[in-house]
Amino acid sequence: MTKLNGNKPLDRNYFRYKDNPKKKNEKQITECCDQDTEHDMLNANNKEDWLLIEDYIERNLREYPSTESITPIVCKECGRLKEYISKLKFNRKLPGD
């Protein structure tokens, strides 16, 4: 069977491997969340990384009183940290009120 072009989604992996044929067998982007595996991202499944995530959030909560909570958004498949979502307090009191 000959390989036809077309009829398939062209994603980041496609272009990555296209430009780096040598690295064809290396997985460079996670399939579950499109993260670059060369990037050393924090992973919530890793105990030490989770402590760093907690530490980051704790520091931010202390530094920014208007932040009510921070949600670390991680990939449900592999646990890689994707982003932090901050929830801001409404009706916050100004110091001295």
Ligand SMILES: [Zn+2]
């Ligand atoms: Zn993932």
